[in-house]
Every structure is written in C-alpha cells, then in structure tokens.
Amino acid sequence: MGLAKRQPSYDDLVRVIADLQARLDAVEADNERLRAENAELKRRLAQDSSNSSKPPSSDSPFRKPAPRSQRRSSGRKPGAQDGHEGTNLERVADPDTVVEHRPAACGGCENVLAQDAEAVGFSWSQVFDLPEPRLIVTEHRMLKVRCHCGHITRADHPHGVKAPTQYGPGVHALAVYQLVHQHVPCLRTATGAADLHGAHLSEGFAHTALDRAASHLAPFSERVVALLQLADVAHFDESGIRVASSLHWVHVACTTHLTWYKAHAKRGKAGMADAGVLPYFTGTTVTDAWSSYLGYGTAGALCNAHILRDLDGVHHTDPTGQQWAKAAIDALTTANDAAHAAREAGREALTSDEITSLETQFDHAVRVGRSTNPDPPPKAKKSFARQLVDRLIRRREDILRFLHDLRVPFTSNQAEQDIRMTKIQMKVSGGWRTLDGANRWLLVRSYLSTARKHGLNPMTVLRxxxxxxxxxxxAPA
Incomplete structure (x- = not known):
C-alpha cells in the first residue's frame, strides 16, 4: 500500500498563490498592451484624408471616405445670392473691328435692294474671340546720323534688344508663365507656344527663360523677405520635395499678400534659417504643431484644422468611448464662428465674458478627455487619444490664440494653399535636378504668387x- 500523498502546507499554498498572481498580472499586462495595440491599429486603419493629415492621394480607391466637413451651414441657399451682379459679357463702346451686313432683298415687296439704298439704322451683336496665332514682328532700326563735323553716330539698341533676331519679353513671359504658373513641362510649353501663338520655341529656350527671370528677381526677394519679417501675423509650413533624387524640403512663409519659398536639404531650424524670415520674425507665427517652430516670433498660434482632423479621427474610431472629442470639435467651431462674426461686424476684439465662456466650453471637453484616457501603466505607450489630450493641454494658449487676437486666423490654410503648388509641380516633374534649379523655380513662383495676391495679371508682371x-x-499702409 503506497504512501499517503502529503497535503500542501500553508507556505506551499502561499507560494502557489503568489505564482498564480504573478502570472495573472503578466497576462493582464499583456492583455492591456494588446488592447492598446489593437486600438491603435484600428485607429490607423480608419484614418483617411477626412480625419487625419493624410493626403487624399493616400485614400484607398475601394474605400473612399464620404465627404465630411467641420463647416456648419450658413443658412444661405446654394448658388448666387440675391443681389449678385453676375459676370456676363458687356458691350464695348469701341470694338476692334466692325463688319456691316446688308440685307439682300426687301422684306416687304421682296425686290432686290440696291447697293446704294439708304441705311436708316442697325442692330448689333458683338463676338469676343481670340486672334489668329501669329507673332508681331517689330524691327528696330538704329539710325546712323552724320554730324556737320562729318562724324557718323549710330543710335543705341533699346533695352533688351541685342541680337539681329530674337524673341521679345512677351514670348519669354509666356514660357515662364507656362512652366511656373501652370506647371506645364518644357516640351508641352514649346508645343503650346507654337499652337496658340505661332512661336516655335525649343525646350532649351524655356529653361533659359526661367533662369533669366530668376536672375532679375534679386530686388523682389529682398523686398518680400523684409516685408514678411515685419508682418504682424505670418504663416509657416514645410513639405518634402525631391532634388537630385534625394529628399529635400521646401519652406514657405506667407501672408494674404506675400509668398516666399526656399528649398533646403534640412527640414528643421537650418532650413528655416536659410529661408531668412523666421530668425528675424517679430510677429505671431501660425503653424502646425511641429516643435521646431517653437521659439520664433513673439507669439505662436496652432493651425486648428490639424486639431479638428485629429479630434475627428479619435471620435470616428470610438464614437461611444471618445465623446469628449466631438465636444471639443463643437467648442472650437463655436469659438471660430464667434471670432468670424466679430471680424465681419468690424469689431477689434471679443469681450472678456465672450472669451471666458468659449474657453470654458473647450476646457471642459479636454478635462473629460483626460479622465476618459488615464495614464497608461509604467513603460506602456500612451494612446493617440491621450497624446492628443496632452497636446491640447500643453498648447492651449496657442490653440485659442485666435480668440484673443482677431488678426490671427483659425487655421494655417494660407500656408497649406501656397505650399500645395509645389506638390503639384512634384507630380508633374517628379522633382528638380539641382538645388539651385529648385530655388530658381521657387523664386519665380514666389514672384507670381505675390503678384496674384495683389490682383495683378501674372503675364503682365512677367512682361x-x-x-x-x-x-x-x-509696403503696407
């Protein structure tokens, strides 16, 4: 008969329980980590151009996001509003060409009308059309004049006229306009000039025209950089480009009336310093949340379009658990509506009571967000929602800057719009061969963008x- 099995002692049971508790703690920690990873993967999977900073080109063709906007209805009907004047063609008093048409027969007796029959009036129709494609050739003759002393003196060539035959400012302007303003490749620029204007250009001519344009823009670059340095509010952004098959960065500094681009090999402070505006800027910067922009200017404002997209992404991923994000969106859009209404009414500032009420709504939503997303376990990564809450707390003053200074816009859309033009050029050309070539293109683009913001025709300023x-x-008034 075998020996009886020994019953575990109290100390044995304590060790077993401790071991099981340790295993349970490890399983719970792994479970928490996996839940966090799963939530993060679901968040990333749900991201698209409507709820994050991802570009529309990254959206899946099989799962295009439904159009969603943070804008609220204005209450106005679609289309032109009552009182809108319209833009129909108006008759001109002095047409370039007048063509008279005589009736062939009488509408009464049906007899043939004589050529000298009296005209007693007319009706009119004006046709606005393009001229036939042809170049206008101007011959400059530098006269040689004999003085009474017998010496013969020849007149100097006009400015810019050097060769026996050459293209004038208009043709050079057309080539640069197509290359820089319309993002047309060199070969198609040459083809279009021939088809539309009868100017048979080469690709080399288009390249040379761009280089010549950039070489004449030193006074413009000095002026626009100086004006941006003195601006009360300016927008700043950066975006990746390809130069010599490697990643470079284009930096933009802009206002509603000024644009300045500069390409650099670095994204951060070295590139910002080379652009020449931020190190000497004395106003309010409007940027995204990238930390390299901190410390420039006398005050900073965050682009709330980025904030709204991040909040929308958090709420879209977990509508029930992250209701605070929708409340924060409502608070920010309500505040923006109040600031916009104040500007339209010609007010210089919101009242302190208005600001306090709007800030309280935003602060309450953020506090709920912090309690909804508590501190993670030690060494565990914070969820994106918690990172966003921390950013809203840390950058609160910059997020709500537009409430305290009505000159500050709600978003940095101005910089987004201006820098988008470089992305279009990237899609057309794939990049630039040299950094100098990129900066020549960007200098001309700065010139045309700034002129357009002042209501000027780009072809006119290029001529x-x-x-x-x-x-x-x-200079501003």
Missing part, C-alpha cells in the same frame, strides 16, 4: 520683369 522693370510688392 515687366523681362522688360527690365520687375514689380515689387508695396
């Missing part, structure tokens, strides 16, 4: 540039 009289942005 002036090639005629030796570059346009310069005026």
């Amino acid at each position: 002036d540039l090639f005629a030796g009289n570059p346009w310069l942005p005026p």
Whole structure:
C-alpha cells in the first residue's frame, strides 16, 4: 500500500498563490498592451484624408471616405445670392473691328435692294474671340546720323534688344508663365507656344527663360523677405520635395499678400534659417504643431484644422468611448464662428465674458478627455487619444490664440494653399535636378504668387520683369 500523498502546507499554498498572481498580472499586462495595440491599429486603419493629415492621394480607391466637413451651414441657399451682379459679357463702346451686313432683298415687296439704298439704322451683336496665332514682328532700326563735323553716330539698341533676331519679353513671359504658373513641362510649353501663338520655341529656350527671370528677381526677394519679417501675423509650413533624387524640403512663409519659398536639404531650424524670415520674425507665427517652430516670433498660434482632423479621427474610431472629442470639435467651431462674426461686424476684439465662456466650453471637453484616457501603466505607450489630450493641454494658449487676437486666423490654410503648388509641380516633374534649379523655380513662383495676391495679371508682371522693370510688392499702409 503506497504512501499517503502529503497535503500542501500553508507556505506551499502561499507560494502557489503568489505564482498564480504573478502570472495573472503578466497576462493582464499583456492583455492591456494588446488592447492598446489593437486600438491603435484600428485607429490607423480608419484614418483617411477626412480625419487625419493624410493626403487624399493616400485614400484607398475601394474605400473612399464620404465627404465630411467641420463647416456648419450658413443658412444661405446654394448658388448666387440675391443681389449678385453676375459676370456676363458687356458691350464695348469701341470694338476692334466692325463688319456691316446688308440685307439682300426687301422684306416687304421682296425686290432686290440696291447697293446704294439708304441705311436708316442697325442692330448689333458683338463676338469676343481670340486672334489668329501669329507673332508681331517689330524691327528696330538704329539710325546712323552724320554730324556737320562729318562724324557718323549710330543710335543705341533699346533695352533688351541685342541680337539681329530674337524673341521679345512677351514670348519669354509666356514660357515662364507656362512652366511656373501652370506647371506645364518644357516640351508641352514649346508645343503650346507654337499652337496658340505661332512661336516655335525649343525646350532649351524655356529653361533659359526661367533662369533669366530668376536672375532679375534679386530686388523682389529682398523686398518680400523684409516685408514678411515685419508682418504682424505670418504663416509657416514645410513639405518634402525631391532634388537630385534625394529628399529635400521646401519652406514657405506667407501672408494674404506675400509668398516666399526656399528649398533646403534640412527640414528643421537650418532650413528655416536659410529661408531668412523666421530668425528675424517679430510677429505671431501660425503653424502646425511641429516643435521646431517653437521659439520664433513673439507669439505662436496652432493651425486648428490639424486639431479638428485629429479630434475627428479619435471620435470616428470610438464614437461611444471618445465623446469628449466631438465636444471639443463643437467648442472650437463655436469659438471660430464667434471670432468670424466679430471680424465681419468690424469689431477689434471679443469681450472678456465672450472669451471666458468659449474657453470654458473647450476646457471642459479636454478635462473629460483626460479622465476618459488615464495614464497608461509604467513603460506602456500612451494612446493617440491621450497624446492628443496632452497636446491640447500643453498648447492651449496657442490653440485659442485666435480668440484673443482677431488678426490671427483659425487655421494655417494660407500656408497649406501656397505650399500645395509645389506638390503639384512634384507630380508633374517628379522633382528638380539641382538645388539651385529648385530655388530658381521657387523664386519665380514666389514672384507670381505675390503678384496674384495683389490682383495683378501674372503675364503682365512677367512682361515687366523681362522688360527690365520687375514689380515689387508695396509696403503696407
């Protein structure tokens, strides 16, 4: 008969329980980690251009996001509003060409009308059309004049006229306009000039025209950088580009009336310093949340379009658990509506009571967000929702800057719009061969963008540039 099995002692049971508890703690920690990883993967999977900073080109063609906007209805009907004047063609008093048409027969007796029959009036129709594609050739003759002393003196060539035959400022302006303003490749620029204007250009001519334009823009670059340094509010952004098959960065500094681009090999402070605006800027910067922008200017404002997209992404991933994000969206959009209404009414500032009420709504939503997303276990990574809450707390003053200074916009859309043009050029050309070439293109683009913001025709300012009289942005009143 075998020996009786020994019953575990109290100490044995304590060790077993401790071992099981340790295993349970490890399983719970793994479970918590896996839940966090699963939530993060679901968040990333749900991301698209409507609820994050991802570009529309990254959206799946099989799962296009439904259009969603943070804008609220204005209450106005779609289309032109009552009182809108419209833009129909108006008759001109002095047409370029007048063509008279005589009736062939009488509408009464049906007899043939004589050629000298009296005309007693007319009705009219004006047709606005393009001229036939042809170049206008101007021959400059430098006369040789004999003085009474017998010496013969020849007149000097006009400015810009050097060769026996050459293209004028208008043709150079057309080539640069197509290359820089319309993002047309060189070969198609040459083809279009021939088809539309009868100017048979080469690709080399288009490249040379761009280089010549950039070489005349030193006065413009000095003026626009100086004006941006003195601006009360300016927008700043950066975006990746390809130069010599490697990643570079284009930096933009802009206002509603000024644009300045500069390409650099670095994204951070070295590139910002090379652009020449931020190190000397004395106003309020409007940027995204990238930390390299901190410390510039006298005050900073965050782009709330980025904040709204991040909040929308958090709420879209977990609508029930992250209701605070929707409340924060409502608080920010309500505050933006109040600031916009104040500007439209011609007010210089919101009242302190208005600001306090709007800030309280936002602060309450953020506090709920912090309690909904508590501190993670030691060494565990914070969820994106918690990181967003921390950013809203840490950058609160910059997020709500637009409430305290009505000159500050709610978003940095101005910089987004201006830098988008470089992305279009990237799609067309794939990049630039050299950094110098990129900066020449960006300099001309700065010139055309700034002129357009002042309501000027880009072809006109390019003609002036090639005629030796570059346009310069005026100093603010």
